[in-house]
Amino acid sequence: FAAWQFAHPGAGGPLLNSDGDAMNNLLEYALGGDPSTGARTGDSDAFVVSENQTTGQFSVQLRRRHGSQSDLIYTLQVIADMGQSPSGWNSTQLIPTVTNNGDGTETLTFGPLESDPALPGGTQMGFVRVHVSLDENHDEAPDASAVSSVLGWLKRTLQIRNQTYSVPFV
DSSP, rough: OHHHHHHSTTOTTTTTTTTTTSHHHHHHHHHOTTTOOOSSOGGGGSSEEOOOTTTTOOEEEEEEEHHHOOEEEEEEEOOOOOOOOTEEEEEEOOOOOEEEEEEEEEEEEEOOOOOOSSOOOTTEEEEEEEEEOOOOTTTOOEEEEEEEEEEEEEEOOSSSOOOOOOOOOO
């Protein structure tokens, strides 16, 4: 993190947000954001929920630097009902597949979300976030932590008839 701070003068500490966007410096460091602008740039696809068009199942992709940063701990957290937040978040039990993107980044894919043992069986909707912990001195005691914005998914079968339906997320 110290090298990242040096490369971004004026960014400040991990919990500061000098550009006033939705991510503090720790999240911008972890997800490859730019701490000098509130504009969404290349980091907008660092954390996404997507649907497999073949199976209809949902997964999460998390892009980070290849090999990660040794001072960061990434934890994908899930919850079935936002009414259970903030205490109801659980770490996913899905093991990600890791793909080297060939550009200095890697993508972790967690899925299918519907089969995550941390969620109730047969769930048709849920929410995910990334919890990031910074351990600058490697003493296994986080110096700072932050959570990303919450993403969600909802699976609904539409009947063949006239109806109105809104899809506020994937």
